[in-house]
Structures are given as structure tokens and as C-alpha cells.
Amino acid sequence: QTTYVVNARAPHLYMVSRDLYGSERQWKAIANWNSLKAPYDLRPGQELVIKKAPTLSTAEADALLISTWEKMDRKDIAQGIAQIQEAPAEAKVEAPLPEPEPAVAAPAAVAVLATPPPEPVEEAAAEPTPAPEEKPKAEVKAIEAKPVEEKATHHRHWSFKTSLVLSYFNLKGDNSELNVNNSLVSDLDYGIELEAAYHLSERSELLLGASLEKMDIHPPSNGDEVEGESQYLGRFMVGIEDQVSPRVTLAAYGIYEQTPFVEPTTDGVNVEAIYVPQLEVGARWKFVEKGNFKAWFITDGILLLPTSSHGFDLKTGGGWLAGFKFANQFSKQTLTYGVSYRDLRQDTDESKNSLNTVYGNIGLIW
Incomplete structure (x- = not known):
């Protein structure tokens, strides 16, 4: 000793x-x-x-x-x-x-x-x-x-991140009562994401985030009229990340996010963006660390909580997310970028709804 x-x-x-x-x-x-x-x-x-x-x-x-x-x-x-x-x-x-x-x-x-x-x-x-x-x-x-x-350690310090977000999604709604199956796709949507991190210790940080994304949605080909085809989707997040080992970081988030849902109409469909409370937990697996470059594989499970809005009585739903995150550290800033895929499913008594989304983002942390 x-x-x-x-x-x-x-x-x-x-x-x-x-x-x-x-x-x-x-x-x-x-x-x-x-x-x-x-x-x-x-x-x-x-x-x-x-x-x-x-x-x-x-x-x-x-x-x-x-x-x-x-x-x-x-x-x-x-x-x-x-x-x-x-x-x-x-x-x-x-x-x-x-x-x-x-x-x-x-x-x-x-x-x-x-x-x-x-x-x-x-x-x-x-x-x-x-x-x-x-x-x-x-x-x-x-x-x-x-x-x-x-x-050197960033203890008791804030860091901030701004990102440009791009996404493409496929929205499906199958209504058993009306025997109608609706499928819609988006354009390449875009938005901005803001995030603040408070460093609790050497390995843990508290995260606060908000984002706003422009959504344009339409049928895969010319067909039914879509009401609400152009909207802005908001998202708010609070979470915590804890590095349990040099290679593994565990994460848990509470999310309040606007999610699009399809409602059949007499001459087409109506798209409603509903705020759905969510719980997301998972891990970030670091598989590359060379100099100032790092890379992680992301795996998350998602729980969609029941809610009622715009005539929809949504049941408990769920989904998953997987993707890759990359970071290049410079003297005072860190460049981050990544891509991920998310699959969500949340039903009502009358319909089954699914949302599949591909995300890409690039941003700076300072």
C-alpha cells in the first residue's frame, strides 16, 4: 500500500x-x-x-x-x-x-x-x-x-449543442371500422435542435433539449387529399447519461413529442400531430476512439404512454431506435453527427398506427 x-x-x-x-x-x-x-x-x-x-x-x-x-x-x-x-x-x-x-x-x-x-x-x-x-x-x-x-473535467459546467436535423418518415394507419388502410410519406424534412448538458460528475450529465421540425407529408403517389400535410413538429426532452465504463454509457430520457397520426375523412385523410409522452432508455456503445475521433453504436427502447387528443384515444405503445453517433473534438468545440432509425407503434380502439423514421443530424458542442 x-x-x-x-x-x-x-x-x-x-x-x-x-x-x-x-x-x-x-x-x-x-x-x-x-x-x-x-x-x-x-x-x-x-x-x-x-x-x-x-x-x-x-x-x-x-x-x-x-x-x-x-x-x-x-x-x-x-x-x-x-x-x-x-x-x-x-x-x-x-x-x-x-x-x-x-x-x-x-x-x-x-x-x-x-x-x-x-x-x-x-x-x-x-x-x-x-x-x-x-x-x-x-x-x-x-x-x-x-x-x-x-x-479538463468540465465538472459543474454547462455545455451547449446546436444541430441541424434532417428526417424522412413513413406513416401508416389501418382503420378496422372503416376498412381503410392509409399510407403517407414525408419529404426530406428539416429542423433545428438545441441541447444543454449540465455535468454532474466526471461520468454523468443532465440533458435538456428542444427541437422544432418542418413536416411535409403526402401519399406515395397522387391520390387522396391530405389535410394537415404541412405542419411543425415540436419535441422537448430531459434526460441523464451515465458512463458506467470507458466503453459503455447508459441513458434515460423523458420526452414530450408531437407525433403525426392519420384520420380517414370522406375524401382523403387528415393528419393530426399529437403530443405523446414517452420514456426512452438505452445504451451508447463506444467502438472507436482514435485521437480526437470517437464513434458509438446506439440502442434504445421506447415506451409511448397513453394519451387523448384531437379525438384520438391512444393506448400504450412502444418502439425502438438504433443508430450511430460520431464526434470529432477540436480545441474548443466538438463536431457531432450521426444517423438513426426509429420504429414506433401506437394504436387506438379503431386503428393501428405505425411511424418509421430515418434521422440524420450534424451539430456543434461548445
Whole structure:
């Protein structure tokens, strides 16, 4: 068992896990060893108990953290680590971990894992070096002078997203009483989506969203007259996403969305857009992470709650959604884009209704 002193090279649990073990997988174990609870905030100088021996050497840990911070466009932190790594041996304090070549002093940035025992310190001091009391001050100042924790983790910060939405859908309504089957298709509809995310912790965020989409709908070929063929559809959403592992994020949303339904008339059909409350739960499976590019596969189940409006008494319905989401991270913004397919079914006593939709979107997060 040893200790790890939190500083700017690894200001949160994910990065501490990378520093010690080369990946983020041990963050939960570190939290458990130290009885940390959500939102798992760390403070500079906080000592963490480490019960499992680190698997990275000093040089490997430095190289990994430098690469990670550079990918996150935090070159100031990467340069701080590199400067300490390149500093003369006299300015460094030996790490407590055994090194294959004891003649080479360990980089000072990793010396925070534990307080070195008196004997190694005295041996290192045998050479003409500055007083031991001055060494930690020089190391800490090299990085911790730069306030980076909030920017690196986004804790307690808002982010915002605006997206252009495109969709195409097929709407079917089969009325058993009138023995009428109606099928309508849309043009390539378009709209705008606004979303705000409040970062609850390193891995969880609260989402608030609203969108407005222009709908133009008509029969597949010239035929019946369609009333309400051109409308605007609104959608409101509140949800939460929780990253349970580096590869899997669970999601749950409450949605209030206008959904089109078909009503037969004497000379055609009438399309009514009805607000339907929905519950949507699912997962985002990250299958690509290369540099600033990431990709997820999305799988969601949808529950449509019963409601009454415009003469429709809608029963409980359901459906599913599947798709892909992509993200390219830049210095201050993230470009997101994706495509998905959604299948919804919600009936009344007189008719069976289905809505199949293909969605595409592209947007910016800042």
C-alpha cells in the first residue's frame, strides 16, 4: 500500500488511473479504496490510498500522460510534465517504486505516489544537490501554477449543442371500422435542435433539449387529399447519461413529442400531430476512439404512454431506435453527427398506427 498526491498532471480519478495503471479502468477501485462518493471531486494536494501496485514505470506514465493531455489540447500541462522529465537528476526526488537501473533518478512528477523513506533520500543527497526541502517546491510549481482542473473535467459546467436535423418518415394507419388502410410519406424534412448538458460528475450529465421540425407529408403517389400535410413538429426532452465504463454509457430520457397520426375523412385523410409522452432508455456503445475521433453504436427502447387528443384515444405503445453517433473534438468545440432509425407503434380502439423514421443530424458542442 502506498499513497498518491493529487496534482495538476492527474486532477481526477480517470487520469490518476491512467498515471498508475495505463488506462481508466481502475478509477472505481481507487474511489473505493478512499471511500469517495459521487461526484468524486479531488483537490490539489489530496492524498489517495493506493492498494494495488502501479503497473507503469515512471517513463511510461510520463509518456502516456503527455500524449493524453496533448490529445485534449492541453499542451500547457503536457509541457509541464515534459519539463520535469527533462530536468537534471539533481532536481528530482526518487520514486518509491523499484527501478531496474537505480542509478537513474525517477522523474519528479511521479514522486507524488508516496513519501520516500529516509534512507533513499539520504543516499540521493550524497551527491551535491539542493536541500531536500526545496525539491518539492520546484516540482509542484512547474505544473500546479496553472489552474486546469475545471477545464479538463468540465465538472459543474454547462455545455451547449446546436444541430441541424434532417428526417424522412413513413406513416401508416389501418382503420378496422372503416376498412381503410392509409399510407403517407414525408419529404426530406428539416429542423433545428438545441441541447444543454449540465455535468454532474466526471461520468454523468443532465440533458435538456428542444427541437422544432418542418413536416411535409403526402401519399406515395397522387391520390387522396391530405389535410394537415404541412405542419411543425415540436419535441422537448430531459434526460441523464451515465458512463458506467470507458466503453459503455447508459441513458434515460423523458420526452414530450408531437407525433403525426392519420384520420380517414370522406375524401382523403387528415393528419393530426399529437403530443405523446414517452420514456426512452438505452445504451451508447463506444467502438472507436482514435485521437480526437470517437464513434458509438446506439440502442434504445421506447415506451409511448397513453394519451387523448384531437379525438384520438391512444393506448400504450412502444418502439425502438438504433443508430450511430460520431464526434470529432477540436480545441474548443466538438463536431457531432450521426444517423438513426426509429420504429414506433401506437394504436387506438379503431386503428393501428405505425411511424418509421430515418434521422440524420450534424451539430456543434461548445
